[in-house]
Amino acid sequence: MKLGRVIGTVVAAKQLDCFQGEKFLIVQPLDENLKPDGEPLVANDTQQSGPGQMVTYIGGREATIPLGEPFNPSDAAITGIVDEVARG
Protein backbone atom coordinates (compact mmCIF):
# COMPACT_ATOMS: atom_id res chain seq x y z
CA MET A 1 0.00 0.00 0.00
CA LYS A 2 0.98 3.60 -0.50
CA LEU A 3 -0.17 6.91 0.88
CA GLY A 4 -2.08 9.34 -1.30
CA ARG A 5 -4.30 12.40 -1.15
CA VAL A 6 -7.67 12.53 -2.90
CA ILE A 7 -7.67 15.57 -5.17
CA GLY A 8 -10.80 15.01 -7.24
CA THR A 9 -13.54 12.77 -8.51
CA VAL A 10 -14.05 11.22 -11.93
CA VAL A 11 -17.50 10.76 -13.44
CA ALA A 12 -17.79 8.43 -16.44
CA ALA A 13 -21.17 8.39 -18.17
CA LYS A 14 -20.29 5.30 -20.17
CA GLN A 15 -18.16 2.65 -18.55
CA LEU A 16 -17.66 -1.08 -18.30
CA ASP A 17 -20.60 -2.95 -16.73
CA CYS A 18 -18.32 -4.22 -13.97
CA PHE A 19 -17.74 -0.60 -12.84
CA GLN A 20 -21.46 0.20 -12.47
CA GLY A 21 -22.03 1.86 -9.09
CA GLU A 22 -18.33 2.23 -8.32
CA LYS A 23 -16.82 5.61 -7.45
CA PHE A 24 -13.62 6.83 -9.09
CA LEU A 25 -11.32 9.31 -7.36
CA ILE A 26 -8.18 11.09 -8.48
CA VAL A 27 -5.39 10.31 -6.03
CA GLN A 28 -2.09 12.18 -5.83
CA PRO A 29 0.54 9.73 -4.52
CA LEU A 30 2.54 10.98 -1.54
CA ASP A 31 6.07 10.12 -0.48
CA GLU A 32 7.01 9.04 3.05
CA ASN A 33 7.25 12.72 4.08
CA LEU A 34 3.67 13.25 2.85
CA LYS A 35 4.82 15.41 -0.04
CA PRO A 36 3.27 14.89 -3.52
CA ASP A 37 5.32 12.36 -5.46
CA GLY A 38 4.69 11.39 -9.07
CA GLU A 39 1.69 11.57 -11.35
CA PRO A 40 -1.91 11.45 -10.07
CA LEU A 41 -3.86 8.26 -10.71
CA VAL A 42 -7.49 7.20 -10.76
CA ALA A 43 -8.47 4.77 -7.99
CA ASN A 44 -11.71 3.05 -7.05
CA ASP A 45 -13.17 4.12 -3.73
CA THR A 46 -14.22 1.60 -1.08
CA GLN A 47 -14.35 3.92 1.94
CA GLN A 48 -16.58 6.88 1.03
CA SER A 49 -13.54 9.12 0.97
CA GLY A 50 -13.59 12.55 -0.60
CA PRO A 51 -11.32 15.30 -1.91
CA GLY A 52 -8.75 16.55 0.59
CA GLN A 53 -8.49 13.33 2.59
CA MET A 54 -5.29 11.38 3.00
CA VAL A 55 -5.81 7.72 2.16
CA THR A 56 -3.99 4.44 1.76
CA TYR A 57 -4.40 2.79 -1.62
CA ILE A 58 -3.33 -0.52 -3.03
CA GLY A 59 -2.22 -1.23 -6.58
CA GLY A 60 -2.00 -4.33 -8.72
CA ARG A 61 -4.35 -7.29 -8.71
CA GLU A 62 -5.38 -6.72 -5.09
CA ALA A 63 -7.23 -3.56 -6.21
CA THR A 64 -9.84 -5.68 -7.98
CA ILE A 65 -10.85 -7.62 -4.85
CA PRO A 66 -12.91 -5.04 -2.88
CA LEU A 67 -15.14 -4.09 -5.81
CA GLY A 68 -18.62 -5.52 -6.14
CA GLU A 69 -18.05 -7.33 -9.42
CA PRO A 70 -15.11 -9.74 -8.88
CA PHE A 71 -13.96 -9.77 -12.52
CA ASN A 72 -12.91 -6.18 -13.17
CA PRO A 73 -9.85 -4.39 -14.54
CA SER A 74 -9.22 -1.93 -11.68
CA ASP A 75 -5.54 -1.32 -10.92
CA ALA A 76 -5.83 0.94 -7.85
CA ALA A 77 -8.27 0.94 -4.93
CA ILE A 78 -8.51 3.02 -1.78
CA THR A 79 -8.29 0.81 1.31
CA GLY A 80 -8.49 3.25 4.23
CA ILE A 81 -8.77 6.87 5.31
CA VAL A 82 -5.66 7.96 7.21
CA ASP A 83 -6.20 9.76 10.54
CA GLU A 84 -2.57 10.20 11.41
CA VAL A 85 0.92 9.19 10.32
CA ALA A 86 3.05 8.90 13.47
CA ARG A 87 6.72 9.27 12.59
CA GLY A 88 9.36 7.76 14.83
Next chain:
Amino acid sequence: MKIGRVIGTVVATLKLPHYRGEKQLLVKLLEPDGSDSGDYVVAFDRCQAGDGDVVLLIDEGNGARQTLQTGPKGVVRAVCVGFVDSVDLAPAPKPFAS
Protein backbone atom coordinates in the same frame (compact mmCIF):
# COMPACT_ATOMS: atom_id res chain seq x y z
CA MET B 1 11.26 -10.28 -0.22
CA LYS B 2 12.62 -6.86 0.54
CA ILE B 3 14.53 -5.14 3.33
CA GLY B 4 13.22 -1.95 4.91
CA ARG B 5 13.45 0.32 7.92
CA VAL B 6 10.32 1.13 9.94
CA ILE B 7 9.97 4.92 10.08
CA GLY B 8 6.43 5.33 11.43
CA THR B 9 2.90 4.08 11.93
CA VAL B 10 -0.17 4.80 9.83
CA VAL B 11 -3.39 5.17 11.83
CA ALA B 12 -6.70 4.75 10.01
CA THR B 13 -10.16 4.40 11.57
CA LEU B 14 -12.14 3.93 8.37
CA LYS B 15 -10.68 1.00 6.48
CA LEU B 16 -11.54 -2.34 4.96
CA PRO B 17 -13.17 -4.66 7.55
CA HIS B 18 -10.38 -7.23 7.58
CA TYR B 19 -7.79 -4.51 8.37
CA ARG B 20 -9.25 -4.09 11.88
CA GLY B 21 -6.77 -4.80 14.64
CA GLU B 22 -3.80 -4.83 12.26
CA LYS B 23 -0.91 -2.41 12.76
CA GLN B 24 0.10 -0.54 9.61
CA LEU B 25 3.76 0.43 9.46
CA LEU B 26 5.42 3.01 7.25
CA VAL B 27 8.50 1.21 5.95
CA LYS B 28 11.28 2.85 3.94
CA LEU B 29 12.85 0.35 1.56
CA LEU B 30 16.60 -0.22 1.74
CA GLU B 31 19.23 -1.40 -0.72
CA PRO B 32 21.20 -4.54 0.27
CA ASP B 33 24.08 -2.31 1.47
CA GLY B 34 21.71 -0.49 3.85
CA SER B 35 21.31 2.74 1.87
CA ASP B 36 17.87 4.17 1.11
CA SER B 37 16.31 2.93 -2.12
CA GLY B 38 14.08 6.01 -2.37
CA ASP B 39 10.82 4.10 -2.11
CA TYR B 40 8.51 3.18 0.76
CA VAL B 41 5.52 0.98 1.46
CA VAL B 42 2.71 0.78 4.02
CA ALA B 43 2.96 -2.75 5.42
CA PHE B 44 1.11 -4.85 7.96
CA ASP B 45 3.02 -6.13 10.94
CA ARG B 46 3.59 -9.79 11.83
CA CYS B 47 6.76 -9.41 13.91
CA GLN B 48 5.94 -6.65 16.45
CA ALA B 49 8.28 -4.23 14.70
CA GLY B 50 8.68 -0.63 15.85
CA ASP B 51 10.30 2.61 14.76
CA GLY B 52 13.89 2.16 13.61
CA ASP B 53 13.75 -1.61 13.22
CA VAL B 54 15.18 -3.10 10.04
CA VAL B 55 12.68 -5.65 8.80
CA LEU B 56 12.26 -8.31 6.14
CA LEU B 57 9.02 -7.78 4.25
CA ILE B 58 7.04 -9.47 1.55
CA ASP B 59 5.41 -7.27 -1.10
CA GLU B 60 3.29 -9.77 -2.97
CA GLY B 61 -0.36 -10.69 -2.66
CA ASN B 62 -0.54 -14.45 -2.22
CA GLY B 63 2.18 -14.64 0.41
CA ALA B 64 0.61 -11.73 2.27
CA ARG B 65 -2.84 -13.35 2.24
CA GLN B 66 -1.40 -16.58 3.62
CA THR B 67 0.64 -14.80 6.29
CA LEU B 68 -2.31 -12.71 7.46
CA GLN B 69 -4.75 -15.61 6.93
CA THR B 70 -7.28 -13.36 5.24
CA GLY B 71 -8.59 -15.95 2.79
CA PRO B 72 -8.79 -15.27 -0.97
CA LYS B 73 -10.59 -11.93 -0.48
CA GLY B 74 -7.72 -10.31 1.42
CA VAL B 75 -6.74 -6.92 -0.02
CA VAL B 76 -3.15 -7.06 1.23
CA ARG B 77 0.29 -6.97 -0.35
CA ALA B 78 3.02 -5.89 2.08
CA VAL B 79 3.69 -7.63 5.41
CA CYS B 80 6.67 -7.38 7.75
CA VAL B 81 7.68 -10.96 8.50
CA GLY B 82 11.05 -10.74 10.27
CA PHE B 83 13.86 -8.67 11.70
CA VAL B 84 17.16 -8.26 9.91
CA ASP B 85 20.19 -8.64 12.19
CA SER B 86 22.88 -8.43 9.54
CA VAL B 87 23.44 -8.67 5.80
CA ASP B 88 26.64 -10.17 4.39
CA LEU B 89 27.36 -9.07 0.85
CA ALA B 90 29.66 -11.04 -1.42
CA PRO B 91 32.46 -8.98 -2.98
CA ALA B 92 31.62 -7.63 -6.43
CA PRO B 93 32.67 -10.10 -9.17
CA LYS B 94 35.77 -9.20 -11.14
CA PRO B 95 35.15 -8.26 -14.79
CA PHE B 96 35.77 -11.12 -17.21
CA ALA B 97 39.18 -10.89 -18.89
CA SER B 98 38.81 -10.20 -22.61
